[in-house]
Amino acid sequence: MNPSVLVLDNPPNPAAQATRWAAALSAPLQARLELLHLCQGPEPAGRSEAAQALAHQLPASPGITSTREPLVEAVATAVHRYRPLLLALGLSEEHGLFDHLLHNRALPALRATHRPLLLVPEAAPEPRLPRRVVIAVDAEPFELNAAAKALAPLMAAWHASYTVVHVTAAPEPLALSSRMALADVRASRLLPAATSLVLQESHHPIPATGIVEALYGPRIDLLVLIARTRCFLGRLFHRSVTAQVLRHTPVPVLLLPADTPELPSWMPSMS
Template sequence: MSPAAINPCIVVLANLSAAAEQAARYAAVLGAPQQARLELLHLYHDPLLDPELVTVTAAHTFRTQAEMAALLREQARQLGVPAEVKVSVQPLATAVQEAVCQGHPQLLVMGLSAERTLLDHLMHNQALPMLRATHRPLLLVPEGAPPPRLPRRIALAVDAEQFRLNEAAEALETLLASWQAAYTAVHVLVPGEREAYPGQRALNHLRLSGLLPATQPLELYEEAHVRPAAGVLQAIIDTQADMLVLIARPRSFLGRLFHESVTAEVLRHSMVPVLLLPARSPAQPAWMPSMT
């Protein structure tokens, strides 16, 4: 039995920014029903050696590694759940891979700055490398998101193509079930979808993915004559969703430039946390392309 099966773990990319603190608070709330332990992972780089990275990921004033660890431990104590601080001097991909191997986390979490250029920097240099390195579910929490609470309604954006989640995403089912949220499948009709009832196809593919229990009630929300990202963002408002789920397919999201994808546009404007669930790679069966 893996450590995750005994004591679920959530890894949060931590620093002293408001966005990172917000992400840690969300992780604490979302993990509470399963009594998940949190690991706050901070990537420490000496400002004298790597000033550009530090201005993005840490405080704007110089602090030693020990000072950063102490400040983050104080932040962890305020979360009200078991939380451990780990400071790494390794590059992002290496540090996160080590955290995954040691803690077997169900979920990775990071905050997103409200500043447009900084958000793009974080996505290119942190979120995408984390997905590529680990293929683990990744929750992205906007700095301006509402105060953390267990989600009451979750919107799942899906297209009419079949997909199959990877093993790590499938394992997230127990965490999602612990939230006891209602779910809405969101489908945006895009040019070229000529099959009959594409929304129902999307709904069926979501059912077949195994992400939700077979008995889970699932509503369908459809949009047409709008760009996919605009339709998804409108669905969040119309359904009053607290969280959005997107499928991260290897060819369309991990393999393309961030700024070219529908996922990118949604993340730039979403005011609710976005959960990216990796699908299986092209080499594995049951993988299909996506609009994202």
């Protein structure tokens, strides 16, 4: 059976941009698209018809599941049924709705499933198979979870060029920490061993701003961020670098769940 991608249909409009991007990214594996239509509260007139119309615009008609279950239960049920490679969610430019989506949809979806999550800004460019991908990392080791590692065949199938961006607010020389960040990406086995990686390093007092600035180079199609459970899921979301990047990114962001591995007692933590 082909793998699947689960798209969360978010108000006030169907997740059109997120669905099209999910279709484009998963095309090399011929993944099935499944739309999870969350009917929470009074259903706006024509909303179901809009979701159906969106389905007809895609190369292959996705499955559509409508449910009145609470978000976490609905996503858990759908993940159990479809075993998706990743989840996808559209992001609104409207400030209040953006916060609502992050706090009440993106964060609970990550907590409930620990699946990779594709977040697509409303103003993202037209979807295409990625050719230039930025992977933003710090110098702290990370261990991708099994669901994130399962994306390796898909990312290899893109045949994209990858730039590892390392931004730090500290004034010390970057050479050592940047090499460690690059080594961590290679050690994650997210990409084939022979993949050529370009390192881009810079100082910036606000790391999130430095990451976003890296996305305005030659046509960048996608940003990959590491979502550590202890910081991204544990601290207040609006204070995280991830949330700050999501507010300003011009391209879709793929969040990969990971955790910081336990360090040997003799090795100091870099956090």
